[in-house]
Amino acid sequence: MRIWKMNGAGNAFAVFDARNGPFKPSKEQLQDIARTMQADQIMAIERDLRADAFLRIWNADGGEVKACGNGTRAVAHLLLEESGKDSVRIQTEADMLKGSRADGNLVSVDMGSPLMGWEDIPLSEKMDVRGVDVKIGPMDDPYLYKPAVVSMGNPHAVFFVDDVDAYDIPAIGPLVEWHPTFPEGVNVGFAQVIDRQTIRLRVWERGAGLTKACGTGACAALVCAARAGKTDRKARLILDGGDLIIHWDETTDHVIMTGPVELEQTMDV
Incomplete structure (x- = not known):
């Protein structure tokens, strides 16, 4: 299995290529990977019929999360280089995201629309999301x-x-x-x-x-x-x-x- 150590603006990632075999680490294994590779997030690139790839994401504590913007940009860079395309589609638990090349060797990702309903965050009860009672x-x-x-x-x-x-x-x-x-x-x-x-x-x-x-x-x-x-x-x-x-x-x-x-x-x- 191929592993890439990457960063996006300093945000550090360990990226595993799971397109040709399963990557199903335990929480303890994920924590160990994060410590060993000094990664903020661990990610697995998986096959997906709807997109160029599916991206699975875990935080350093071993908990799976739905989104990671810089991590998506990092994986978009890998897929863009691999395919030679100008844009790629990456499915995450949160949404289908589009990554593309930008001027100056930069990478862009369309993160979709922000969610602003109190239940979308989610909050424990209905509050004004412009300033919650914390x-x-x-x-x-x-x-x-x-x-x-x-x-x-x-x-x-x-x-x-x-x-x-x-x-x-x-x-x-x-x-x-x-x-x-x-x-x-x-x-x-x-x-x-x-x-x-x-x-x-x-x-x-x-x-x-x-x-x-x-x-x-x-x-x-x-x-x-x-x-x-x-x-x-x-x-x-x-x-x-x-x-x-x-x-x-x-x-x-x-x-x-x-x-x-x-x-x-x-x-x-």
Whole structure:
């Protein structure tokens, strides 16, 4: 079986080619792979009659998830190089996603439409998704409160802050990740709006912790910022591992994510 170690804007992946044989690891095996390969996510490329491939995704803790934006871009790069096509279709548990080549050796993925219903996130009860009732800090003087929430195939809560580096994200992230408001857990974004076309972002990923980049997190931050009138519908997201360009297309309602992909190592086992 071929294995690729890759990253997308610093988001690290171990990608297994399961098109010619099953890849059914246990939770403990997945955790071991994540530690050994220093991967934020583990992914398996499987055959699919509806698309160029099916992409199965697990977080570093061994839990299976429905979406990973940068991981989809990484696999799109592999399939584009392998096929010589200009675009490929990748089926995930969340949706059918289209990957394509972009200028500057970048790769784009159409992430589809953001989901904004409280039951789509999901939340534990009906709330205004523009600012849910979550507070961090003293009850009468919280230093973080009312994150905006959206689903990009996985749930995201986005706090808008003045300075992302002023917060102890490894301490705060777990408090929000499994807050009772989020019955399936949540990815936690800390977004600093620099101007209408630029956002600085750090993300505590559900089941992976603080990562150098999060593709769906970048999409979520742009959607929440644009929806609140803080930015335009297209912006550069500056993450610890690199930059992503996110465009929430007004005509299609789809979110297009564009950024770099790096193939670090190829192994056959």
